[in-house]
Amino acid sequence: xxxxxxxxxxxxxxxxxxxxxxxxxxxxxxxxxxxxxxxxxxxxxxxxxxxxxxxxxxxxxxxxxxxxxxxxxxxxxxxxxxxxxxxxxxxxxxxxxxxx
Numbered sequence: 337x338x339x340x341x342x343x344x345x346x347x348x349x350x351x352x353x354x355x356x357x358x359x360x361x362x363x364x365x366x367x368x369x370x371x372x373x374x375x376x377x378x379x380x381x382x383x384x385x386x387x388x389x390x391x392x393x394x395x396x397x398x399x400x401x402x403x404x405x406x407x408x409x410x411x412x413x414x415x416x417x418x419x420x421x422x423x424x425x426x427x428x429x430x431x432x433x434x435x436x
Contacts, residue, residue, distance in 0.1 A: 359384050 363381050366372045372380060407414055413421075 356381070356385060359388070 359381050363377050367374050367377055
């Protein structure tokens with residue numbers, strides 16, 4: 337499990353570090369090498385950035401689920417759990433006259 341989480345985080349960091357500037361540089365190199373036509377450059381940059389954003393979102397979702405699963409297994413409350421408890425305490429305080 338630990339190895340999987342590490343791989344997910346490292347993959348996420350790689351995707352998250354992809355910027356428009358880096359993407360443009362890479363595509364420019366492809367144009368210089370003749371791998372792609374100059375006219376294709378803007379569309380390719382847009383497509384790569386779009387795919388990068390999609391992958392970034394998927395990785396963020398996987399990491400969030402993994403962390404939630406780990407916290408559940410360790411029986412550690414999440415922020416949402418604590419917020420729910422705080423709301424219940426506030427309701428009880430109001431019922432017994434201690435509400436602010």
